[in-house]
Amino acid sequence: MLISIGALLLVAMLVLLASGVWIGITLGLTGWIGQAFFTNTPPGMNLFSAFWESNVSWELAALPLFVWMGEILFRTKLSEQMFSGLAPWLNRVPGRLMHTTVLGCGVFGSVSGSSAATCATISKVALPELKRRGYNEQLALGSLATAGTLGILIPPSITMVVYAVAADASIIRIFLAGFLPSFLLMALFCGYIAWWSIRNKHLMPPPEPKTTFAQKMRASASLIPCALLIVFIVWVLIAGWATATECAAYGVLGSLAIAAAGRSLTWANFKAGLMGATRLSCMIMFILAGAAFLTKTMAFTGIPRALAEWVDAMQLSPYALIGALVVIYLVLGTALDGISMIVLTSAVVLPMIQMAGFDLIWFGIFVVLLVEIAEVTPPVGFNLFVLQSMTGKDSNTIARAAIPFFFCLIVCVVLITVFPEIVTWLPDYVMGPEKK
Template sequence: MISDPLVLSIVLIFIMFVFLLSSIWIGVSLILTGIVGMLIFENNLPPVISIFDKIGDLLASSMYDSLNSWSLAALPIFILMGEILYKSSISTRLLNGLTPWLNFVPGKLLHVNVAACSLFAAISGSSSATTATVGKITLDELKKRGYSKSLALGSLAGSGTLGFLIPPSLIMIIYGVLSNVSIGKLFMAGILPGLLLATLYSVYIMIVSRIDKSVVPEENVKYTMNDYIHSLKDLFPVFSLILVVLGSIYGGLATPTEAASLGVLGAVVLAVYFKSFTFDVMKNALLNTIKTSIMISFIIVGAGFLSQVVGFLGIARAISEFIGTLGLSPLMLILIIGVMYIILGMILDGISIVVMTLPIVLPIIVMAGFDPLWFGIFLVFMVELSQITPPVGFSLFVIQSISGEKIEYILKATLPFFLLMIVAVVLITFFPEIVQFLPKYMTAK
């Protein structure tokens, strides 16, 4: 019987890849991995757990714990908002309105994913909701207009992770509670890194579009001042909707879930205003919302069950304690911890990563001289990376559900944006002022 938790983690990852490569549903693969892990490593579990008697109880409790969160209520509502915007003509109008303004920027409408995800991230605080909502609006339109499918998918996967970095953020709240760091300061600290990451994505899109002309359709269109003014008629209603949702949150008038409901109401009003709202539009929007929400919830349930199994096996704690015994330099320590989190992101959801490892990792980080506020943003980046890291990358499977593309194709398209996120992590590591500037400035005022 294997007893080394480090070896257990490798074996468990191998088992998971076997299930995933067998084309079994993602949620089922995660649950089966957890069950097989419990059966194989029975001797590593606490005595209170009797394998054959307790697997069902553990699965049931983990399903309830994973989905019993009020913050998750915003997810299907935001998805419904995106579906209504997508099924009606509003999404087409949005892209038509943006076209003149982005025409002079290399990459043109490929920047829509970055801009839209940055805006929706400030609404939902959830990477899954951001990816699903924006993806429903933009992917088909970009494909119809002849833009690169690979770059559209990759930019959506990368930009969708901004839901955790641009406040409000569920991960920041959890970290603040566990580390006694001000949640308000964490929110402020995430703004500049979020803008930095969005800028890196846009710069990459510009460079690629300059090198490879095929990623953007050839359009020799010159726009007049009247075209710009006319485009505002398409843009103003949509931006008004975003401002209402954002304003209700930051004005303290509504929670994200309540703001999502306002967003759905506003989307319906806009669809009626543009004369594109029908019974079929609403029916299809509701059906697709149910399908997408169930798919995401099933993955969350599977990840929650696997996380509990990993916790019982002691894998996360063992890896953290092992790193603490190495006596590394501060930069080497943060490098090893970053690699550890990327590996954990392959088998755990973001919240589980934070909750399981923080009690061990944070004291090590503080002793090494790192600012807990800075480490909170670093940890958010690590959680973002887990969103686009196979095999348990939620954003990847959300995009797969929306686009119907093979996961291998999505992974290839996402790789450049994964690397850009690592570049952003390196920048905030060598220039921590990027994280610390706004909290210090606002506190000084």
């Protein structure tokens, strides 16, 4: 019965999206339908509380600040200088500057801890510059949509913290466990970009003129200020001297200072950057609020728990259980954000995982990868919505562009399942084997 209700809500959401209703309103309306017709709770009260609770967050304050940082880099031509500095070094690498989408998301993801902030910021900087230089737009969109999810896999990550609390596991171990899978995933993304570029040379822009080592070093001088800013932000975060939100504030101040020192900051582009960041941040927060209300609906109806209990009742073998959970989490990912997926299913799923003999630290990274997949899975793939708002492209167009990178995520899930040491080796090496 509950699974049938879930299917009805999914159909209602798809109909609203197909009708052109705003994404945030679609999520809110779907949640309203679920609560009004399938629960005894008053939807009006829950709507107001969900909108308030989802946006009144100190951690969330990092998102608009990081988005503003991206706007500053984009509008003051700092991003153009960064790409000019990187271009000579990547000239002989298949894919050339297209790799900056993955590398940029990897570096920025380690600072922001947010998939949406990573996707929005790097897209704002990289996408216009790649298009200007003649790179394939579909490949750029696909790589940005999926590489943006590195924000929740590369520590520190709010999603990892939530899982660690739910599983009563060591947060430090979870963080350490995320590093090698992050590098593996970045290698898979870059490998596909290189392979695509070799297969489609006619769609690649002509190579940059050959330069000497001295010329490369001179061109790289423009990278130094922004590189120092990024290193500083990562350093103070890892050292524990600042929170992610405070690091975002440092990023904004540093970007303004660099732009002012380079005489590229004007009142006009300052105002344009601020307004652009405001519009994009409001859009993201509106979607977050709608998703939070839909999450409340899911919790009141009990659909996630029913799905987990249904899988538990099958008495599957360990790897069959993992396969079933992949399907369940992907289905939930079409309607829930990652944190809600973990919170609403952990009470049922974690005991099943322990009984099947799987390591809880390993399962944490496994779930985070599934959450990453959910971020680029229609109809509620959050990164798809972020790019849709920034480019004007239909979310289905962006989803199609992301399909090859989607399969890279699947390959990463398979690899850590077959070789769990990819996840467990680093925490065991640094902290010693975990006592059972």
